Amino acid sequence: MARGKRKFEHSMIQKPGRRLMHKVPLRFVQNKVSGGGARSVNTSLALIPLIDFFVVVVLFLLMSFSASGEIPVDKNTKLPSAENTLDMIDAPVVAITGTNILVDGSPAGSTRPIEDSGRLQKIDDLHNILKNKRELWKQLNPKAESPGVVVMQVDHRVSALVVKSVFQTAAFAGYPNVSFMVGQLPKTKKGGEH
Amino acid sequence: MGGVSVDSGGKSGRRSVDSELNLIPMIDLFVVCVLFLIMTAVWSQMARIEANAQVPGPPRTDEEVEKVEPEKMLTVEMKQDDRFVLIWKSGATVHATSEVPRKGQPITLGTETVMRYPDLATEIAKQWKEYGSHQNDNDRKVDQAIISVDNRAPFSDIIAVIDAIYTLKRTYKGAEINAFQVTFSAR
Numbered sequence: 001m002a003r004g005k006r007k008f009e010h011s012m013i014q015k016p017g018r019r020l021m022h023k024v025p026l027r028f029v030q031n032k033v034s035g036g037g038a039r040s041v042n043t044s045l046a047l048i049p050l051i052d053f054f055v056v057v058v059l060f061l062l063m064s065f066s067a068s069g070e071i072p073v074d075k076n077t078k079l080p081s082a083e084n085t086l087d088m089i090d091a092p093v094v095a096i097t098g099t100n101i102l103v104d105g106s107p108a109g110s111t112r113p114i115e116d117s118g119r120l121q122k123i124d125d126l127h128n129i130l131k132n133k134r135e136l137w138k139q140l141n142p143k144a145e146s147p148g149v150v151v152m153q154v155d156h157r158v159s160a161l162v163v164k165s166v167f168q169t170a171a172f173a174g175y176p177n178v179s180f181m182v183g184q185l186p187k188t189k190k191g192g193e194h
Numbered sequence: 195m196g197g198v199s200v201d202s203g204g205k206s207g208r209r210s211v212d213s214e215l216n217l218i219p220m221i222d223l224f225v226v227c228v229l230f231l232i233m234t235a236v237w238s239q240m241a242r243i244e245a246n247a248q249v250p251g252p253p254r255t256d257e258e259v260e261k262v263e264p265e266k267m268l269t270v271e272m273k274q275d276d277r278f279v280l281i282w283k284s285g286a287t288v289h290a291t292s293e294v295p296r297k298g299q300p301i302t303l304g305t306e307t308v309m310r311y312p313d314l315a316t317e318i319a320k321q322w323k324e325y326g327s328h329q330n331d332n333d334r335k336v337d338q339a340i341i342s343v344d345n346r347a348p349f350s351d352i353i354a355v356i357d358a359i360y361t362l363k364r365t366y367k368g369a370e371i372n373a374f375q376v377t378f379s380a381r
Contacts, residue, residue, distance in 0.1 A: 047217050054224035061231030073240075080350040081308045084360035084372070085241035118345070151242060154349050161345035163352065164378050171247030179242035182353055185301070185308060 072105075073153060073181075080156040081183035088151070089179070092133055094126070094166060095153040101166065103129045111162045120161065123169045130173035150175040243356055245376045266327050267338045268318070268374065272296075272347065272355055278314055282325045289325060292317070298354070309354050315361035322362055322373055329373075331365050336372065342379040 073079065074097045095102040101109045101123060109125035130150065137146055150170045154163055167178055264285035271279035277296050282289040294317045298309040318339075328335045339359050343352055362373040 047221070051217065051221065051224070054221065054228060058224060058227050058231065061228065061235060064235060065231060078306075079240075080353040081303070081306070082241070082243050082353050082357040082360075083310070084357055085243050088240055088242055156348060156350035156353075158349045159345060160343045160347040160349065160352055163349050164343075164345075167245070167247060167378060176247045178245050178247060180245065180353060180356075182241055182243050184239045184241045185303070 077153065077155045079153070079181055079183050081185045083185040083187060085182060085184055086179070088181070089149060091147070091149040091151045091179070092130065092175070093151045093153055094170060096155060096158050096162060096166065101126055103133070114162050114165045115159070118161070120168060121165050122172065123165060126166065126169050127173045130170055130175055134174040146174065147177065148175045149177045149179060151179045151181055153181045243353060243360065245356065245378065247377055265338070266325055267340055268321070268325075269340045269342055269379070270355060270359065271342045272351065273342065273344045278311075278355075280317065280321060282321065290321070292321070309350065311354055311358045314355065315358040318359060319362045326373065329364060331367060334366060336375050339374040339376050340379050341376060
């Protein structure tokens with residue numbers, strides 16, 4: 001190897017080039033493996049930006065992760081929104097979808113008789129199902145006092161008559177604390193701006 | 195194979211101290227984490243707004259009925275299309291009646307338009323300072339607001355009015371709570 005070239009190799013700044021198999025002393029092996037002067041087909045992937053991206057995505061998703069899960073909302077039900085709200089709780093869900101009343105997904109009556117009569121009515125099926133749920137809760141928690149909370153999932157177009165009827169039926173079945181499921185509106189600033 | 199080489203010498207025939215971190219398992223773990231979190235993510239944020247029903251219990255014969263002075267309650271009537279009527283009364287005694295124009299402030303969120311009643315909230319807050327029974331920081335009880343609503347009114351209007359009532363806050367032992375508890379009129 002030429003003297004000048006050796007000097008160049010030991011300097012701090014080295015000539016960029018192929019490094020594959022550079023420890024093999026045989027020149028022809030180096031040439032064969034590293035492409036023999038042709039453009040190498042080996043490309044290095046920059047993994048650091050990929051890992052950075054994954055870290056950011058994982059952190060974001062972990063921060064927005066909800067362990068309590070999602071309460072399913074019927075796709076035809078559009079909930080109203082409110083600003084002064086509380087966090088969701090684990091309680092029986094009474095949903096009004098179309099003309100059906102559901103308790104935790106099981107049918108519990110219809111709104112048709114209420115709309116036809118045009119006055120407040122007790123819904124017997126709903127009353128019985130909620131009462132059974134309350135009794136079951138009491139059997140499972142004999143020493144605890146029932147919170148009597150039920151969550152109502154009501155479409156924004158449902159009439160007040162139906163809402164009041166379901167509300168009162170739930171109250172008479174032992175669930176006087178009714179919560180309405182709503183979407184969360186952003187909090188208004190002091191000046192009234194969002 | 196993907197790896198990170200930590201170059202730290204290894205010249206002149208000595209054993210190289212280069213070490214290569216194997217990044218593939220780490221990337222695999224990240225991919226699994228991302229997929230799991232995306233699949234279990236809750237994108238729609240749900241909340242709740244409270245109401246309470248005053249259901250009288252069965253009369254108890256073993257207890258002497260104590261005569262309690264009826265408390266002042268706020269009734270919010272939303273039976274007219276153009277105004278709310280605020281009535282403060284205790285029992286059958288009416289203390290004050292006033293009207294608030296039903297001037298909604300629409301808020302557009304994406305494709306959704308939500309109606310809010312800031313004027314109603316302001317008027318309720320003003321009147322509560324004058325007529326509210328439970329304003330003390332040590333008072334655990336809160337004032338009662340009764341919503342008297344037309345049977346044909348949509349549910350979104352009821353929520354807008356409840357939201358306006360809950361705009362007013364007070365403190366109980368330093369913690370912020372709603373100044374009112376809301377219920378419905380049975381009529």
